[in-house]
Amino acid sequence: MLANDLSLAHRPIGELFSRVADVEPLRLTDDQLEHFRRWGYVSGIQVFTPEQCDAICDELSELVQPDHAGRSLWYEYNSNESEDPSHVLFHALGAWRLRTALHDCLFNPRMLVPASQLLEGDVRFWHDQLFCKPAHHGGVVAWHQDYSYWTRTRPMAHLTCWIGLDESTVDNGCLQYIPGSHQWDLLPITGLAGDMEAIRQVLTEEQLAIFSAPVAIPLPRGYASFHHPLLIHGSYANHTAGPRRAVVINTVRDGVCSESADSLLAGVPPIPPGQPLGGQFFPLLWTA
Numbered sequence: 001m002l003a004n005d006l007s008l009a010h011r012p013i014g015e016l017f018s019r020v021a022d023v024e025p026l027r028l029t030d031d032q033l034e035h036f037r038r039w040g041y042v043s044g045i046q047v048f049t050p051e052q053c054d055a056i057c058d059e060l061s062e063l064v065q066p067d068h069a070g071r072s073l074w075y076e077y078n079s080n081e082s083e084d085p086s087h088v089l090f091h092a093l094g095a096w097r098l099r100t101a102l103h104d105c106l107f108n109p110r111m112l113v114p115a116s117q118l119l120e121g122d123v124r125f126w127h128d129q130l131f132c133k134p135a136h137h138g139g140v141v142a143w144h145q146d147y148s149y150w151t152r153t154r155p156m157a158h159l160t161c162w163i164g165l166d167e168s169t170v171d172n173g174c175l176q177y178i179p180g181s182h183q184w185d186l187l188p189i190t191g192l193a194g195d196m197e198a199i200r201q202v203l204t205e206e207q208l209a210i211f212s213a214p215v216a217i218p219l220p221r222g223y224a225s226f227h228h229p230l231l232i233h234g235s236y237a238n239h240t241a242g243p244r245r246a247v248v249i250n251t252v253r254d255g256v257c258s259e260s261a262d263s264l265l266a267g268v269p270p271i272p273p274g275q276p277l278g279g280q281f282f283p284l285l286w287t288a
Ligand SMILES: O=C(O)CCC(=O)C(=O)O
Pocket: 131, 141, 146, 160, 161, 162, 173, 174, 175, 233, 234, 235, 246, 248
């Protein structure tokens, strides 16, 4: 085990994400909860201050360099998941193990209080993700359902929190949703970073009709959108002069179990099928 593996710490290490005395103002309203139930997402929730975004961006600028300290700790690391040099999508899982702000942001009540409401229980960490599209030649994230990548865990009681580190706009490739698609069945994986429209091959005529009306989710810097594990989402390319960077925090309701005898994340010791997620790599983040 490596001494600088921050996954050993199950509480904040630094001061950037200080405790919040009163969590009541952080709670989603009944209208927001109803919006999530009906459409599969709720957005426009501030979870990071500009100072917190700056600290995470500083760490990120180090982590995109190929020879950074701690690089053996990643679960996945793709400098360009698209494999097309003219459309770059930096996508990496496991940053919480490498740098303090990216670790401590998991314990942020501004994210955890809404997550607990949406999951209807205690919140356990699943994994983090970084999605970064550089200026001028940032690639797409193809339409997909998150749970199609997570069927090795069950029951489906998962949640995604997407947090912009830059203002995200239609022009720089903000998140896009197909509202209501969380009611659809689980679809097969059709790729994450290549052909934006590949998912169309597996949709019915009825689904294709709904699919023609995606909703863009532009957000100010530090603001989040939460979505359901079956909601279809993606994002278009970034051809603007600035980057579009995001941290994604994926959580589960406490009690979600492994469904696989293999490692759930690269390098993590297996959790036997039927056993709940827990231990060093899956800390409990919030008790309702
Ligand atoms: O950052 C993006 O554009 C896509 C993020 C995404 O696919 C996710 O949060 O599951």
